[in-house]
Amino acid sequence: MAKGKLWGGRFSGRLLPxxxxxxxSLEVDSQLYPFDVAGSLAHARGLRAAELLDGDRLHEVEQGLRQVRQELDEGAFEFRESDEDIHTAVERRLTEVAPEAGARLHAGRSRNDQVALDLRLYCRAATGALAGGLAELLTALAAQAQRHAGWPMPGYTHLQRAQPVTVGHHLLAFAEPLLRDARRAEHAYDAADELPLGSGALAGSTLRLQREEVARQLGFRRLTQNSMDAVADRDFALDLVYVCTLVGLHLSRLGEDLVLWSSAEFGYVRLPDEVATGSSIMPQKRNPDVAELLRARSGRPLGSLVQLATILKGLPLAYDRDLQEDKAPLFAAVENAVDCVEAARLVVERLAFDRDRLHAALADPDLYATD
Incomplete structure (x- = not known):
């Protein structure tokens, strides 16, 4: 048997180092450990509900998983070369802590449906974090819009002065697409909100698994209906990456206008010291670095979207090892979106508009040609 491998039953030799x-994939998927532990706890309780695990063994599993979680939280967990992913690492350590109980935890569960569960739990949590950040950014935009509701400024088409608008109206034009993104995040959450556990490797399980009980414990509203699709599906991850892509695109437009507005040529807004940088050789400079980075980093989730879609394209049903590669683009897109939303909020909250410069720009008679 290939020592330490979940799949090592018929293998006598070891995979080449x-x-x-x-x-x-441990370097990437290790951040799934809170979800892996939570999923294993729920699975153990589901086994108990199905009378496939007695109360004493369940208690041992619960205690063991709490210890594993604590070690991971505190950075005291010792990974081994044989730990090819976070799932095998957690199960290996649990079996060390509670040998007999830990060995029974794999009953009725394949790594295929276990991975699918962890990823859905991650996507639900990530969607919630992104939606929370968007809500805070929308609040900041709304506050600035209300504060400047009566401040007129030029509106633009083709980057040419077109008609008068207000600062508040312009800021709310940034809020609307972000509000749509928040609604899309709700859809992404709903897409991930199905329990795949019980699907096994691809054909379910002959055990009397209590899927409804596991779903209740983990807060899933629905069960997946087809076991093959359940282990192969990553549409929910694509949905979330797509939301991150649109968030990035919308923030890039906000960043672009802030770069323009803060320039000497426009002068509509001043970026205070805490959200701007200087120059190493030109002391007069106040550079809108954060706004520029918002503009630039919009390309990252777009790259993740293409990467993830390419991984999924043409895969035969049901599970393929290609799906191991789904996590890097997903994690990167989420991290980028959450960070950019937070950075945008910090900038928006501190924007200081120059009423005199706005008023001077409104003196252009061409602004009133349509009227």
């Missing part, structure tokens, strides 16, 4: 390193 170079290929073991090549195949490992």
């Amino acid at each position: 170079e290929l073991e390193a090549f195949s490992s």
